[in-house]
Amino acid sequence: MTSIQDLTKRIKGYADEHRPNLHIIPDDLFLGLIIILVAFGSFGLGRLSKIESSKTPVQFENTTETSSEKVRPFPSTNATDNQLVASKNGTKYYYSWCTGVSKISPANLIHFGSKEEAEARGYT
Incomplete structure (x- = not known):
């Protein structure tokens, strides 16, 4: 039987072996990439908010317009003459x-x- 301490050592050892190596990218380059990504994201969100705020809301008015054209009533389906x-x-x-x-x-x-x-x- 293995103890809990042995299990934790095996798990941590496995994690240390298979952990991605984050030190491939230098810290200065990583910081620069983060700043550029935040700048692009902020710019995009700013443009999106400007587009959304410039849209005028749709307004409906309850005005009725009368047309000079006469509206034909819908013919009844019971009419048999010249249907x-x-x-x-x-x-x-x-x-x-x-x-x-x-x-x-x-x-x-x-x-x-x-x-x-x-x-x-x-x-x-």
Whole structure:
């Protein structure tokens, strides 16, 4: 059996053998590197605080603006008259409120009353 004192000597001996050699860098060079790193860190933090303080906060005002453009009410899904629209030259039908309908010329518009009617005429 080994005593506690023998164990501490073995542990300290192992630590002394495997401890990194910190005396490779001279003390003056080490102090200079520390000063340079602190200077760069301080400069970076100062720049960061200046950038953060120069940002203006976002402010919301409760003002309502009226536009001259009329707002269309959303069409009800129960309406069956002229709900579907297609182009004479195309193969697809659209709902009348779809933005793609605005690209179809009014002369080429076809109106359908139901989905079945549009599909019966060959539109998908």
